Amino acid sequence: MALNDQTTGQEWWRHAVTYQIYPRSFADANGDGVGDMLGITTRLPYLRDLGVDAIWISPFYTSPQHDHGYDVADYCDVDPLFGTLAxxxxxxxxxxxxxxxxxxxxxxxxxxxxxxxFQAALAAAPGSPERARYIFRDSPEGAPEGTPPNNWMSVFGGLAWTQVPDGQWYLHLFDSSQPDFDWRNPEVGDMFVDVLRFWLDRGADGFRVDVAHGLFKEASLRDHTNEDATEPTADVPMVDRALRDEPMWDQPEVHDVYRRWHRVLAEYDGDRMFVAEAWTQTPESMARYIRPDEFSQAFNFAWLLAPWSASAFSDVITDTMDAVGIVGGSPTWVLSNHDVIRHVTRYGGGEVGLARAKAATMTMLALPGSAYLYQGEELGLPEVDVADEFRTDPFFIRTGEGGRDGCRVPIPWSGTTAPYGFGPGSDQPWIPQPDDWATLTVEAEESDEESTLAFYRQALAARRTFATTAGDDVEMLDLGTDVLAFRRGPVTVVLNCGIDAVRLPAGDVLLASGPVDGKLPANTAVWLS
Incomplete structure (x- = not known):
């Protein structure tokens, strides 16, 4: 049974496990090699049986697909690639x-x-109301021809400005096909309230808000002053968040937008929610997004970014719980998504990477708050080394390096060769699948009691027995330098990040991510009662 306010007396999202669907890569019903709405619909029973409470669906709106749907042409319709509004x-x-x-x-x-x-803005003159919906600017006065308005760089590489034929420039913190709105123009805010209502009226239970920290820029659009790096950091590529001068991110005015949205959601029944993708620089700045009159939650990327280290995990837990406690918020935990290297690979790949991934997942699921899973992680899918000719991520296209295609390879459902039941027919999907995925299909893992899929189902079922009743207090325990241990309500969690087995404290084993016999092996986690 899904968590909800009727069964637990709490808002459903506070302890929910949400499964992220990347529509292109989840399930293809019409055989064109790209996932679609009907594919999602037909596979929903699988997600119910997995034991999740909610699904988050990456953008499916009308779009030219330069950034696979994150470049939206119509917020109130479905792209024909994915189906129809019906x-x-x-x-x-x-x-x-x-x-x-x-x-x-x-x-x-x-x-x-x-x-x-934006098409109207291009057709209009500088200074027109149409251009005022976006951030159009002239070159600095007296600057050489071709000088952009400031020194900002795109997250996807290169300048954050593109010049139009009449000489003005428009800002795009991401791809040049993604012009930034000017949120200082009230028309923009009004339009998005209409979009919220459109999907709320159609039954949406909540929203994941992309780049929630980026809507407002400092009004002056001044140069930033980082001397050692000129590219702003946002969601990709995400590395060390040392404190930086970032006039393009996390401005105080964004919070007025979310207070307004909070009031809109409150008009609807069923505990409608929204969660922020807010790459902020400190736990305290993240917590500001989840004050009682703003977001329900914000993604806790510190857990995802932490290395395989007991002390690093411990610091993330402590800092997160302290930060959300200040505002009475609800924490979130996530290890993978469509923008980062899958955590099996981040943790070393192969058997070691998979063991660590399962142990980290189990540790995450025991913490108070909600957890977000990324499609395919329940199968133990690794990152794929996609050949350059099949890469379509704008980050790769603009820089010739890296990119996010490797975590977006369509997931395998059945069979022994590509497309592994992803869709009808025998052709490879939009990103080719590896030749060695036959043992990683849903079909193969459902018949294996020792599979990663079986582990996820067991962990989610066990979590459900205490998720809403164990309370939100976490007591950190000292069991050694390489061991993360904590107690939450009746459950004690132990994660061995070292290389040697460690003795377990007293208690009955509720669940373990690997074999346990009196001692906890390396790269293994256990729940004890």
Missing amino acids: DADAMISKAHALGLKVIVDLVPNHSSTEHAW
């Missing part, structure tokens, strides 16, 4: 019938260059 309605209805909540992705920082507003 298909989306049917998907939401089926999810609700199965006890699953539905969170849709909202992209308010920028639109597509093909959005009607």
